[in-house]
Amino acid sequence: MNFLEERIVKDGIVKENNVLKVDSFLNHQMDVALLDEIGREFHRRFADKNITKVLTIEASGIAIAYAVAREFGVPMVFAKKAKSINIDGDMYTAEVESFTHKNKNQVIVSKKFLSENDRLLIVDDFLANGCALQGLISISESAGATVEGIGIVIEKGFQFGGRSIRNLGYHLESLAIVDGMDPVTKQIKFRKQE
Amino acid sequence: MNFLEERIVKDGIVKENNVLKVDSFLNHQMDVALLDEIGREFHRRFADKNITKVLTIEASGIAIAYAVAREFGVPMVFAKKAKSINIDGDMYTAEVESFTHKNKNQVIVSKKFLSENDRLLIVDDFLANGCALQGLISISESAGATVEGIGIVIEKGFQFGGRSIRNLGYHLESLAIVDGMDPVTKQIKFRKQE
Numbered sequence: 001m002n003f004l005e006e007r008i009v010k011d012g013i014v015k016e017n018n019v020l021k022v023d024s025f026l027n028h029q030m031d032v033a034l035l036d037e038i039g040r041e042f043h044r045r046f047a048d049k050n051i052t053k054v055l056t057i058e059a060s061g062i063a064i065a066y067a068v069a070r071e072f073g074v075p076m077v078f079a080k081k082a083k084s085i086n087i088d089g090d091m092y093t094a095e096v097e098s099f100t101h102k103n104k105n106q107v108i109v110s111k112k113f114l115s116e117n118d119r120l121l122i123v124d125d126f127l128a129n130g131c132a133l134q135g136l137i138s139i140s141e142s143a144g145a146t147v148e149g150i151g152i153v154i155e156k157g158f159q160f161g162g163r164s165i166r167n168l169g170y171h172l173e174s175l176a177i178v179d180g181m182d183p184v185t186k187q188i189k190f191r192k193q194e
Numbered sequence: 195m196n197f198l199e200e201r202i203v204k205d206g207i208v209k210e211n212n213v214l215k216v217d218s219f220l221n222h223q224m225d226v227a228l229l230d231e232i233g234r235e236f237h238r239r240f241a242d243k244n245i246t247k248v249l250t251i252e253a254s255g256i257a258i259a260y261a262v263a264r265e266f267g268v269p270m271v272f273a274k275k276a277k278s279i280n281i282d283g284d285m286y287t288a289e290v291e292s293f294t295h296k297n298k299n300q301v302i303v304s305k306k307f308l309s310e311n312d313r314l315l316i317v318d319d320f321l322a323n324g325c326a327l328q329g330l331i332s333i334s335e336s337a338g339a340t341v342e343g344i345g346i347v348i349e350k351g352f353q354f355g356g357r358s359i360r361n362l363g364y365h366l367e368s369l370a371i372v373d374g375m376d377p378v379t380k381q382i383k384f385r386k387q388e
Binding site: 023024028029030031032033035036058059060062063065066067069070073074075076077078080109110112113 | 217218222223224225226227229230252253254256257259260261263264267268269270271272274303304306307
């Protein structure tokens with residue numbers, strides 16, 4: 001097990017309906033030393049890619065993107081949900097369905113911050129059915145930017161998001177892939193990775 | 195001018211209706227070196243407070259809180275807007291009106307992550323009328339935690355949030371206080387601080 005899988009076993013909580021709660025260290029309360037380590041690990045995995053910008057989506061993704069962008073020494077950009085009066089009209093948009101919240105959001109990135117010269121690393125905390133990630137990819141493509149890689153902290157391997165993104169040819173790295181969880185025994189089955 | 199005021203003058207954009215856009219470095223695209231510096235500066239200002247946790251509200255606040263929590267070596271917690279099916283029933287709540295989005299949100303923090311033993315530093319990117327901050331203070335009080343300090347990146351000094359929070363006796367530090375902006379000349383007037 002790597003550092004993240006160990007932490008999930010230690011502090012993650014398996015609930016009914018394939019819910020894995022990691023809110024004590026990753027997406028409500030956040031362990032900054034763990035975030036730093038996540039940043040270093042993604043940097044190690046994508047170090048040869050000449051990344052120019054890290055892209056994510058609010059909210060939990062922001063901390064991941066910051067950790068990663070710091071290691072690369074590049075800016076991060078987070079896609080916003082819904083329209084803010086403080087955002088100019090000139091923006092890339094995609095529609096994203098939320099698995100967690102059971103609703104649809106328009107996500108937006110200002111055109112000022114993505115260009116055809118950008119070599120992007122897209123990061124997020126969770127990957128389940130992949131809707132958020134597909135929205136970010138769609139926005140990157142609209143900008144003419146290159147998606148050099150995708151870094152996910154926890155992938156739910158029993159949902160179809162990861163497979164469909166990999167089938168599209170993207171270089172997707174997940175620090176932990178959960179292939180199954182037993183709500184009775186609380187056992188978590190991680191996919192073996194190289 | 196301090197490092198943040200200099201950056202605001204360089205890259206901030208003054209718009210009509212007292213809107214100051216800092217989305218190229220603070221709340222859409224984020225400059226991670228600047229965030230690191232913000233973290234160090236708030237640590238310097240509150241170093242004697244024995245902070246146990248940094249509290250903020252999603253979304254832009256997350257990056258600020260991470261930068262600050264990292265310097266203190268403590269966890270950060272971010273209040274979430276609206277109810278998620280992934281959050282347990284046991285939580286502190288407050289109602290917060292958004293100046294930017296012209297709507298009301300329920301903000302929530304799980305009771306697991308705040309206690310009467312906590313000495314909190316509350317941080318956020320903007321302070322205008324103070325609604326978000328009042329919600330975070332209300333949640334902290336509900337938890338019986340002590341608000342040791344409040345760190346704001348940019349305060350709009352011509353709105354009433356900062357004054358009312360200071361009148362309540364809280365130790366509020368803003369890295370930049372904007373007392374006025376001219377949408378024609380683009381001049382920004384900062385309050386002189388010690």
